[in-house]
Amino acid sequence: MSEKIIGAAKPRIDGPQKLTGRAKYSSDNNLPGMAYAYGVFSTIARGEITHIDTSVAKQSPGVIDIFHHNHFPKLYHTPSSMAQENKVDEVRLPFEDNKVYYAGQFVALVVADTFENARAAAYKVKVDYQKSAAIANLDQAVERNGSKMQKKSNHTRGNPEQAYGSAAKAIDATYYTPVETHNPMEMHATVAAWNDGKLTMYDTTQGVVNARNVYAKVFGLSQDRVEVLTPFLGSGFGSKLWPWPNAIAAAAAAREIGRPVQLVVPRQEMFTTTGHRPETRQRMRLGTDNAGRLVSLRHETVYTTSTVDQVDTYVESCGKMTQGLYSCDNLSVTHAAARTNRGTPTSMRAPGAAPGMFALESAMDEMAEQLGMDPLEFRRRNVSDTDESKGLPWSSNQIREAYDQAAQRFGWAKRNPAIGSMREGNEIIGWGMASCNWEAIRRPCDARVSLRADGSAFASCATQDIGTGTYTIVAQAVSDVTGVPLEKIEVELGDSSYPSGPISGGSWATATTLPAIAAAGRKAIEVLKEYATSENGAFPDAKPEDLTFEDGQLKNTDGKSIGFAEVLKARQLASADGEAHTEGAPTETYAFRSFGAHFVEVRWDPGISNLRVTRVVSAIDVGRAINALTSRNQVEGSIVMGIGMARFEQTDYDHRDARPVNNNYAEYLVPVHADQPDIDVILLDYPDFKFNEFGARGIGEIGITGIPAAIANAVYHATGKRIRDLPITLDKLM
């Protein structure tokens, strides 16, 4: 059983619920007496509200109340600690004062009997502002106020400056990535309900436990008086990791009016008040010896943050992977924040690494060219066998194997290195490659598993399924330990009252949750053995330690076996229950990362200025993939998102007033079906048992890292144009 179910290509067990519409997302909850809230959003990016006139709006049909800074309950701050699991990105409370820090900030909240009435009234709220000059982008921010070094996220070893000065070959190049917006299909939504001083939140969050703790802090409640429910998510990509003002505003409004309140963040404000990937400028200086060994590597990042908080809550850690991927004695990575009048940035799929690896892997390509060396060979020569930033061995690193397998499948050996030399018809073919890299993290976790008298099993954990298949892999782990087939396993996630589980983020949900599930399953089996060996049990003469459990059967030393359902029935017991706590990974002993390589083909038609990404071959080393189908989906989705990053995505802000100008699905471009290349994903299978008993490191984010660089490198090979600022729009190639 065990070998088959772990690693099997199983479709999502929650698929039927989603396809039939039975899966309830946050805004699908219609509670009795529920009112609807709609925001009024700031039209300026910096300044103060001088007056709010609600007189006309209040006469609008169905209006119950209108909240703003002069009419809103006093709330408490959360410490916003990741370690304590009460983190928010925007530390300021909604309607805390009359200050405006970014366009699209909540300045008022209309609550009415219907959504339409709330929205209609919101348009009638008149807000007067005292406007100040807004800082619209990175250049303006640096020019006016400079940037602030984020020392804790920096790293230096050796003497990179000196080594650069004496390097045989060197490059110095600066790369740029724009703001990107997460744009999950499901918008941020909350249904907040108060009953006898207890708060229930049907909330779109990637972390029900963290969200529960935040709401408890903000409303001054014990954690036991708050329940956050997120059984399903229409993704999040990081924008739903930590609560934003909308959820807190909804809960406060519900308490004030004494009715449940639903609040959905409109798509436009999904671009302003629920986070984004910040703008970055990254200077890369690389030096090598004549044999193509790196002797100096510097990666300096300046990124944008907001002016909302006095504390710097977010670091876009572009240099994190650079610290350890390649071997280099003289290395430094730095990160500095520059403040703009935008909402607070946050993690977006492979935060830091997605823009960081664009710079690093583009620079590696430029360095290889400078050396006259094949870019793959250059990387092979510099791969690091330890994490030199930590002085620790990798738990497992199969990047060389990833290079080999992907290069072989792609046909890299047939690449003619001369620019523009590979042609077919009207098109010039470009081939490029890049490494990919992402940290593997495993955190403490609790879980519960029951074996039940009807022959089924049950598992619960306060983590969530962001859409990636967490329900399914939890069921696989239960099946692996108990022998119960998938169809007879019920999994409950997305409720903060379950045993504490991880956020769906950082690619750590799988590695964190499954060991706790397995441990809880084994506890349930121990409990079952106790039940079986009691006086009126199924094996009254045996001791628990004499019994073995396999494929759902208890077996004694004589070879007699009885299924767990029978064992429970013999005692008239409903279930045998196990609960377990597991710890994080041994980070003192090993450095844990996932590795891989992308090979990309682009086709450039200079006659009609058309660029296509036509083929991607990726080999990914994530330890063991728990589910071959959903794992592949994750990497494919990441690659598509990487194509979006490379070619289309950018949130534009008007440089005059810092207002986003393409804050909608029509003008914020993402890849469509016609943009999809042929994608071939090779999942290397080297289980990492130093990380956890399943050998799984996590797979949600690594795929996007390196893709933009691989595409830029392929574009260079086809066109001779080195595009250092994303996205690679056609005007940059003409």
Ligand code: MOS
């Ligand atoms: Mo991911 S950016 O940790 O949701």
